Amino acid sequence: MRAHEAGWAHAVQSVRGPAWLRDPADVNALLPQLWSTTALKVDGVLEVGGVRLTDLVAEHGSPAYVLDEADFRGRARAFRAAFADYDVYYAGKAFLSTTIARWVIEEGLLLDICSGGELAVAERAGVPAERIGFHGNNKSEAELSRAVELGVGRIIVDSFHEIERLTQITRDLGRTAKVLIRVTAGVEAHTHEYIATAHEDQKFGFSISSGDALAAAEAIAGVESLELLGLHSHIGSQIFDTAGFEVAARRVLALHAQISEEVGVVMPEMDLGGGFGIAYTTQDDPSDPSQLAIELTKIVTEEAKARGVEVPRLSIEPGRAIVGPAMCTVYAVGTVKAVELDAGAVRTYVSVDGGMSDNIRTALYDADYSATLASRTSEAPPLLSRVVGMHCEAGDIVVKDEFLPGDLAPGDLIAVPGTGAYCRSMASNYNHALRPPVISVKDGATSVVLRRETVDDLLRLDVGAADSMED
Incomplete structure (x- = not known):
């Protein structure tokens, strides 16, 4: 259970990762048991339902929930x-x-x-x-x-x-x-x-x-x-x-x-x-x-x-x-930061364009997730990393510990499996974030299940904003 009143993320954390997390033999490989049945990598690019996630993001933007x-x-x-x-x-x-x-x-x-x-x-x-x-x-x-x-x-x-x-x-x-x-x-x-x-x-x-x-x-x-x-x-x-x-x-x-x-x-x-x-x-x-x-x-x-x-x-x-395994979430990397800790330890923070507004479960339940580089093949060695969101909150963590390629850079896509249950259902507008779309994929085609929120959606309930527009 939690050891700090502000949440587990504020307590002292190990930089070695959990005991069950092992160094991957191939940092580019998928673990089939974590992904939907049609997920696979082709030349390093993750495909779900026959749709390359690079193409899906080009059409629908990121972050996005991808429903198989x-x-x-x-x-x-x-x-x-x-x-x-x-x-x-x-x-x-x-x-x-x-x-x-x-x-x-x-x-x-x-x-x-x-x-x-x-x-x-x-x-x-x-x-x-x-x-x-x-x-x-x-x-x-x-x-x-x-x-x-x-x-x-x-x-x-x-x-x-x-x-x-x-x-x-x-x-x-x-x-x-x-x-x-x-x-x-x-x-x-x-x-x-x-x-x-x-x-x-x-x-x-x-x-x-x-x-x-x-x-x-x-x-x-x-x-x-x-x-x-x-x-x-x-x-x-x-x-x-x-x-x-x-x-x-x-x-x-x-x-x-x-x-x-x-x-x-x-x-x-x-x-x-x-x-x-x-x-x-x-x-x-x-x-x-x-x-x-x-x-x-x-x-x-x-x-x-x-x-x-x-x-x-x-x-x-x-x-x-x-629905849990049937959906993954794809994010774009914005920044990568190596933070020096005590005794010479370093934690690598990979910041993405979503976070606790589209997946609150890590912060709320101390839930564990996995992740993979979804847009290319990397030849770099694996590096224990923490995938974090864009929100003004120390507990805004998507994946606490995961081995990702050591050469991640802005613009790379990261996909997180197993996000079908409760992620979109519990999504919020924290920091006035816009909730991502849900895009279904099948036989190489995409279909919008829930569209991405817009700024107009965000302001529609704000009576003061409506009054300002009239003025």
């Missing part, structure tokens, strides 16, 4: 095939646009959303409402009303206040809402504190151990306009070990049986959540969808048998595992 359509669709299909007996919801919070929403539905998945804005995107994309699941720990009356009006397939309730709101809304509209109860199973996921979501001390869901989850089921069972479909448990994000799912399944299935016996409601569904990890660096070793399906099904089947209950219809919510 074939890779995204391939990962969606892999989850659909592996979890054929499940409902597979794509977690839209990882990255969502109308294009992505259409791809998700075309590949046979459902869509998980968590805000009115995401619901509006799904509606604009033509996603059938019954194929939508609506999360959120503080849904507003307006959001719940719109979800009920549209006939959203399921609403995952998160508090007693929300049950009260939804009861009143459904009665006023004369509609029925299908709901799941989000429960906290008391599982400490082996991940960052801020993305571990099933332990007791956090904002999501009803506690099983305190009895709140059972009380929520009793409250819902007494409302004719609410149909209780099942329980929902999510233990965190960027998880590689299914042991946490095993503990959670045991506790959630025990509650499932208890509700059947004591409340008299036989719930047909159960959602195991998502959180499946991806490889950001060589230290990560994620499971493929087939292995995940085997392990999760075995866990639930054995627990259900032990409880003497039927296995409910199961669902999962992969987001990062689908």
